[in-house]
Amino acid sequence: MKSAGIGHSGMSGAMGAKLNVTGPSQGLYLVIAKTSRPDEIISRAGGKIAMRFTGEKLLAVLPFNGFMTLRADSRISKIGPVNLDTQRLKTLTNSLAKTVAAQQPVHF
Amino acid sequence: MASVGQELLAVPLPEMVMKLGLGIAEAQRALDENSVDTASLLAETTVPLVMAVTQTIAADGTVSFTSSDPIDVSLLQIGLMPTFYQFSEATIEVTMDIKTTSSRETNIKVSAAAKVGFACFSASVNTEVSHNRKFGKEVHGTSRLMTKMVPVPPPPRIAPELTVVDNRPAKETPDNT
Numbered sequence: 485m486k487s488a489g490i491g492h493s494g495m496s497g498a499m500g501a502k503l504n505v506t507g508p509s510q511g512l513y514l515v516i517a518k519t520s521r522p523d524e525i526i527s528r529a530g531g532k533i534a535m536r537f538t539g540e541k542l543l544a545v546l547p548f549n550g551f552m553t554l555r556a557d558s559r560i561s562k563i564g565p566v567n568l569d570t571q572r573l574k575t576l577t578n579s580l581a582k583t584v585a586a587q588q589p590v591h592f
Numbered sequence: 593m594a595s596v597g598q599e600l601l602a603v604p605l606p607e608m609v610m611k612l613g614l615g616i617a618e619a620q621r622a623l624d625e626n627s628v629d630t631a632s633l634l635a636e637t638t639v640p641l642v643m644a645v646t647q648t649i650a651a652d653g654t655v656s657f658t659s660s661d662p663i664d665v666s667l668l669q670i671g672l673m674p675t676f677y678q679f680s681e682a683t684i685e686v687t688m689d690i691k692t693t694s695s696r697e698t699n700i701k702v703s704a705a706a707k708v709g710f711a712c713f714s715a716s717v718n719t720e721v722s723h724n725r726k727f728g729k730e731v732h733g734t735s736r737l738m739t740k741m742v743p744v745p746p747p748p749r750i751a752p753e754l755t756v757v758d759n760r761p762a763k764e765t766p767d768n769t
Contacts, residue, residue, distance in 0.1 A: 511675075514630055514633060514634065514667075514672075514674075516633065537637055537639060537667075541633075541637060543672075562629065562630075562633060564626055564627065564629065564630030564633070564674055564675075565630070565674070565675035566630060566634065566672050566673060566674055566675060567672075567673055567675050567743075568671055568672055568673070569671035569672075569673050570671060571671070572669075572670070572671035572673075573670050573671035576665065576669055576670055576671065577641075577643070579756055580641070580643045580663060580665075580756075582756070
C-alpha cells in the first residue's frame with residue numbers, strides 16, 4: 485500500500501487536517517481519454533497500457549497514485565477500476581466455443 | 593473551573609460519529625455511482641472474439657489456419673467487471689491532553705509605626721493582606737478519523753447470462769432413427 489498526497493480540500497485546509505489516502509500498489513483501470521492515443525499521459529502517471537480498444541478507450545495498469553493523478557486530469561474523460569472475472573470469461577468462451585466449433589470443419 | 597471529566601464530556605462525539613456516518617454514506621453512493629458508470633461503459637464497449645481456429649495440415653505438409661467469424665461481445669460479457677468497493681471499517685480516535693494548574697499566593701505586609709511626642713503617643717499598625725489565586729488550563733486535542741474500504745464482488749446480475757439455444761435438428765443416429 486502506498487500513500488498519496490491527495491484528497492485535500494478547502495475544509496481540510498481550514499481545519500489543518502492531515503489527509504492520507506492509501507490504495508493498492510497497482511490496479512487495472514478502464515481509461516477513456518478525451519484525446520486520441522493518451523499513451524504519454526498514462527506513461528507519465530506511471531502506467532502501462534494493457535489492452536487498447538479504440539484510440540481513446542483502453543485498459544491500463546496503473547499505480548494508485550497514477551490513478552488519482554489521471555482522475556484529476558482534464559484530458560481524461562473517465563477512469564475506473566476494473567478486474568477480470570476469469571470464471572465468467574471461461575464460462576463464456578466454453579459456451580461460445582461449443583457452438584462455433586460445431587460449425588467449423590475439422591480436419592485430422 | 594470545568595473538571596477534566598466535564599472537558600471530556602464536552603467532546604462532540606455523537607456529532608462526530610453522525611458526520612462520519614453521513615460522510616461514509618455519501619462516499620459509498622459516489623463509489624457505487626462510479627462503479628455503475630464503469631459497468632455501463634464496459635457494457636457499451638465490444639471486442640471481436642474469435643472463438644475457433646482451425647488448423648489444417650494438407651497432404652503435402654503445408655499448414656493453414658482458418659478462423660471463425662469474430663463475435664462481438666461486450667467487455668462485461670467477457671468478465672471485465674467494475675471493481676466495487678465497500679466501507680468495512682470506520683474508526684474515530686479522539687485524544688485530549690488537558691493540563692490544569694492552580695496556584696494560590698498570599699502576601700501579608702505588616703507595618704507598624706509609633707510616635708512619641710509631648711504628652712502624646714500614637715501608634716499605628718498597618719496590615720495589608722493580598723490573596724492571589726491563579727488558574728491555568730491548557731487543552732490540546734487531536735482527532736483521527738480512519739475508514740477502510742475493501743473490494744467486494746459485483747452484484748450477481750450485473751452482466752447478462754449467456755444462454756445458447758441450439759435449434760438445429762438433431763443428427764440422425766442409429767439409435768434415434
